[in-house]
Amino acid sequence: ADHLQHIPFRLREIMKSKERMKSGPRKAKKFKQGQKSLISSFIPVLRFRRGKKESERAYVRRMENETQHVLFLTKNQVDRKPELEADEQERCANKGKSEKKKEYNAFKLQKLQQKRLNQKEARMEKEMFVDQVPFGEVAMAPPSLSTKPKKAQVKSQMESRKLLLTSLLGHTVTSTNKPSMARQRMMEEERERAVQAYRHLKKQKQQHNSTVLVWRHLTAE
Template identity: 45%
Template sequence: RKEKKDNMKPKHPEEQEIPFRLRELMRSREAMKCPGPGKRRAAEEKQQQKSQGPKAPGAVPVPRFRRGKGESERSYVCRMQQEVQRVLFLAENQLQREPEKEATAPEKSKRKKEFQKKKLEKARKKKEEKKEALLEKSLFQDKVPFGEVVTQPPTITSRPRGRAPAQQAGRKQLLLRARLGPSQASPASLASPVPPVVSMARRRILEEERARVIRAYRDIQRRKQLERERAQ
């Protein structure tokens, strides 16, 4: 039966083995200081891409030449000439760029703008309604001093704004009143509670005048009806 090597005394007390985690940390630090050829090349390419910045759409990439391992000088020169010819061809045939007309930053979508506008309008409307409600509440609220006693409801001393005073009965300007004379249409005679004593001749004149006014009124109404029928 094999004994476990965990938690055992070292063979030599003065020599202790380096822990596994510490060895891995030391190995990774050494690899960062001295990277291999493949990793070094990948890091250089990444650094070059960062220094060049983001490529614009339609831009021709600039080739970087490096002689391969075991590549002859002639083949290396031919490869460079081919790459140069290809880059020149692409540069001559690419579209004319106008960077000043390109959009600098993407604008917000129309839907998002409408949503923000509706949200602001709703908040403003709600604020105005709240303000109006507070104002209306303050108008209908009386400040009663301390100790005041009310024994009857308040009396209205002012009429509503924009409304004329109410006319008394018998004082309205009617159509028949305009047909009557000034003596018959006087408000004092109509409003008097006790009718005055009228003679027979005066009564006959009043009846004739009344019949004349009624006929005139009926003529006016008939004329208006005929005009309405003609208009139709």
Template identity: 45%
Template sequence: MGRGPGPRRGPGPGRRGPGLGSGSGPGPRQRQRQRQGSRSDQGPAAGPSAPQRSRKERKMDNLKPKHPDEQEIPFRLRELIRSREAMKHPSRGKRPAAEKKKQPKSEGPKAPGDIPVPKFRRGKGESEHSYICRMEQEVQRVLFLTKNQLQREPEKEGMAPQKSKRKKEFQNKKLEKARKKKEEKKEAMLEKRLFQDKVAFGEVVTQPPTITSRPRGQGPTEKAGQKQLLLTSRLGQSQASPVSPAVPMSMARRRIVEEERARVIQAYRDIQRRKQKQREAAQGSAWAKCRVPS
């Protein structure tokens, strides 16, 4: 009664059925499967060091497990569990190395005549009989060497360990340097003490000190002119004797001496004047040569 003739819903021109012709695209489930397949194909080859896998192995990855209740633990998870166990018990993997370190090493001969003490250890796969025989042979050999050994006195043979030559030189240099430094310090203290005057409180000085004693190792001082020099004997008695008083000159002798003195002075002045003129003439010619013509 209330329904009228309306348009029917059906596959119109804008809709496509699930199985219409070759132009229909894949459904959502098919697209999801294609994506998963492409991811599984590209997954192992994504890393740079991933090995090439065959097509059969890649197909096996996408198969469902045979026993869903018994799935294998992933490799990364196993590595994580193993690393945690190693952190909890760090001494498990280091036991062989620790045992090797604890084993005492056989000490070699300390002196040229010492016989090394043998240390026995049963080898791997060695029978008990062969092990005992080997120990017996080694003991007999050590006893034989001990009996035939020369008489020794280890108390007297014990010598202090000799230091190397280089170490001795270094120590000698160090000691020499310390000794020089000590001597320099001592000299500096002595010099400072010598140049230091002890002045009493309230002491006043108005003049320099007077020398009252003669220096050690020196004889009596001689006055100037009275020393016995080597040159004094060669000069003669006349020059070494004191100068005699001047003899009074006459008027004529005095006039001749004064005229001679005036003549010498005038000649000296003429020579100096002539040299001055020659010097001025040379300078004038030099200025004339250097002057540029206009």
């Protein structure tokens, strides 16, 4: 089932069509054999014709033997009910259609569930990477990096001091208080819940993908 994952959908459908085309003549051959056996189960109609070198006595004896054989087959023949057989065939055909419809509905349901899982995962990923800034909090300085990039230009201490002084004079300080311990704890708990929910969704999606691959592999066989 793993090698089917990298094959495009259209290519997989073409491969399935080829497999069905290969198995088609075999099914047609079985159908013809069944028709022959069904025809052979009927009692043939006798047609007598005397041979060129056959004597009249031998001709009469042959007709009597074949007539007795037909009478024996008639007495021991199983009762046939063509109307019931037609109903049975129609019932089997309707059953096959209902099974195909159930499989199609199950496939559509799996696709819908997969789409919902993808949307839910994308929404949770988006929410995880959005910073929740408390109301009234003001950034006093741009974020600082602990390590410098490889190609970053090294600025002098004088330029960094001027930049810090300009940023301090250009902004009005509205709040210098740090978040309280309770607020920090609440933020940590919310982040932890979001991470756990995201991991659970990721695991659920992986299980669903494996189920879909197994189902496709079974239906392809």
